[in-house]
Amino acid sequence: MEAPCGGTGTCGKCKVRLQSPGAHPADENLIAFFNAEQIADGWRLACLYKVNTDIYVDLPPQSSVSNIVSQGYMKNFVHAPYARKVLNTGGNADLHLGNNIEAVNVANSTASCCGVAIDLGTTTVVASLVDLNGGREIDTLSCPNGQKAFGQDVITRIHYAGTNSGGTEILQKAIIKDLRNLLNALCRRHNLTMDNIYDVTVAANATMIHLLAGISPESMGKSPYMPAFQGVLSLSGLDLGLPVSPYCRVYCLPAVSSFVGGDITAGILACGLEDPSEKTLFIDIGTNGEIVLADGEHFCSCSCAAGPALEGMNISCGVQAAQGAIEDLFIDEHTVQYTTIGGEPANGICGSGLLAAVAEMRRTGIIDKSGRLLSHSLVKTVAGKKRFIIDDKQNIYLTQQDIRQVQLAKGAILSGIYTLLKTVGIKATELQRVVVAGQFGAHLKADSLIGSGLLPPEWEEIISYTGNTSKSGALICLLSYPERTVVEAIAKNIEYIELAQLEGYETLFVKCMQFDPSA
Amino acid sequence: MVRTKEEFLTELSRCVAEMDDEKVSGIAKEYIAAGYSALEGIVDGLVGGIQKASKLYEEEEYFIPELLICSDAMYNGLAVLRPHLPQDTVEEKPKIVIGVVEGDTHDIGKNLVRIMLEAAGYAIHDLGRDVPLRNFVAKAKEVQADVIAMSTLMSTTMPGMKRVIELLEEEGIRQDYKVIIGGAPISPAFAKAIQADGYSANAVEAVKLVDRLVQAEQ
Secondary structure, three states: OOOOOOOOOOOOOOEEEEOOOOOOOOOHHHHOOOOHHHHHOOEEEOOOOOOOOOOOEEOOOOOOEOOOOOOEOOOOOOOEOOEEEEEOOOOOEEEEEOOEEEEEEEEOOOOOOEEEEEEEOOOEEEEEEEEOOOOEEEEEEEEEOHHHHHOOOHHHHHHHHHHOOOHHHHHHHHHHHHHHHHHHHHHHHOOOOHHHEEEEEEEEOHHHHHHHHOOOOHHHHOOOOOOOOOOOEEEEHHHHOOOOOOOOEEEEOOOOEOOEOHHHHHHHHHOOOOOOOOOEEEEEOOOEEEEEEEOOOOEEEEEEEOOHHHHOOOOOOEOOOEOOEEEEEEEEOOEEEEEEHHHOOOOEEOHHHHHHHHHHHHHOOOEOOOOOEOOOOOEEEEOOEEEEEEEOOOOEEEEHHHHHHHHHHHHHHHHHHHHHHHHHOOOHHHOOEEEEEHHHHOOOOHHHHHHOOOOOHHHHHHEEEEEOHHHHHHHHHHHEHHHHHHHHHHHHHEEEEOHHHOOOHHHHHHHHOOOOOOO | OOOOHHHHHHHHHHHHHOOOOOOHHHHHHHHHHOOOOHHHHHHHHHHHHHHHHHHHHHOOOOOHHHHHHHHHHHHHHHHHHHHHOOOOOOOOOOEEEEEEEOOOOOOHHHHHHHHHHHHOOOEEEEOOOOEOHHHHHHHHHHHOOOEEEEEOOOHHHOHHHHHHHHHHHHOOOHHHOEEEEEOOOOOHHHHHHOOOOEEOOOHHHHHHHHHHHHHHHO
16 A cells, blocks of 8 residues: 555545444544545545554555556667676686676686666666676566655655664665565576676665665755765675675665765766767656756756655545556547556546646646636536546546646746756757656656646757666666766766755746746 | 725735736825825735735635735835835734744745735744754744744654744743644644644645634734
């Protein structure tokens, strides 16, 4: 069961129905999510309900996560793995790590020299098994991040680590368990043993890396939001308890700041943003939107608190991108046509559907420049509140409040973009390439991104989707030792802008909430 | 154009409620030139307008940008009318100390609450963002505040709110102030758990909450 808010009773995503509700006093938190009838019927938030005796509960229909985007764009690079087996004069294989011979006669051939590239996401972990000598990706597996039980986003995880005794260790154990499972499964599927895994690279945000290493992330949760360490982290695979060779190091890609992590430097590396010939904007849209602008000379980055709306949270009929979620939508005068993930009957709307809906409502004039729902055959008033009806039968709709949530997210991201453009001193029209990375980006259409006003209108022709570049950046570091130097230099050279500290940021943020191309 | 006082007040109110932030100064000047009371112009004109805007926000017609333009319009009008208030007008406004708690620098929500409280006639002492917890208590004592309002966007800094209430208790002055809290990760349950006097989900609701708390006190 999802608990995005970490059990504080604010997200309403852990609804359950008590089979014999009894006389439970309805508190204020419940009223925000249920009407009186539902409360009487036994609906509660699982996170707030204190269990005193054995009870039976009904769970809401199970949602399963859709296919995880595990592949990402990769620039060309030289094949020169950090760990590799090299035949010695005696006909056996030595293990080389970087420029050193780490161990002699480790095997009788150079076969089965493998590494694993990991994208350690806050939501999902992706692990890719790689033949290091051959430079080939063998297999990829993913699983949900086991820390999800402790909150959906990094702030709730940091909060958990800081407020529970042994919190950091508990979260570390959870993620190590996931990594063990993935590594064991990959080995099993390809008849390998743990001794065949000689190298691991990890791309992740700063919080995930802190937790993986067992370092308290607490300082990142409070201004001035400083990480406990900076730069590359190289850990011993065995010390972490991973099923790998005793020689195996775990290389964690360096972060820029607490909120622009190694997953982003990995993306910059994978997309070749260091190439001076192109002015490129890189954006990873999520609860935290990270943006990097490269003009050939400078890198400038920021992180925007977009909130969870684009992940389907805090939206009346919002769901995660899973089977049955409306992912795209089209308004044809007085009817709404939509498609769902997997073609299943609609059970809600996910982030991409939400942006498509807002773009379509704007295009057809159902909402005005301020985001207000106007009179229209698809707009109904229920209990004094206006809503846009998507599917009346399935009872799927967007309320005015839902549209406001999108506007807040849009205000955060667009104001971040304009701030970077201004800082670097280039116009939106001068960009040659806009790269949309990440899990969420992969499900989006350019039409939705532009139409909903999340990205400036000038960019429609230059948007490209690069998929999971966090993983592909980790993969490059696994297969090319020199590229580690490149990513380390990138991390050092990126300027980080703390938006909240900027003079006039508030005015820009508010302006960017409106649907006005000239923002 | 010759207007009656009522027509003027209606027009001032309309300028604020309908975001006519450019026209409002001119109307206010004409109103003063016609010899009408500045105080009435403020109370029945400008403030009446911002109340209409708040209502539109509650009805979901307006959102944050609109509310801010309305408040701009109100301040433009106030800049004209205030100098014409009689010298002896002593405004006894309830006082509010407001700020974003230590550790958090996100203050857009707090600023909006401040603007709406100010518009509703409260005297605001804004401590800004990332405010050391003791400063809330010190400022409240210094200005003899009625209300202490705290906000945060990050769950990591929520415990600071509880700490401020504890500091008040330690000094034996908890009963002297109403403490209210808000921000994205805050819930009514959390407000109750730390024994705050109130919670509000948005700026317009915050005004109602403070009105209620301050009236109960009198």
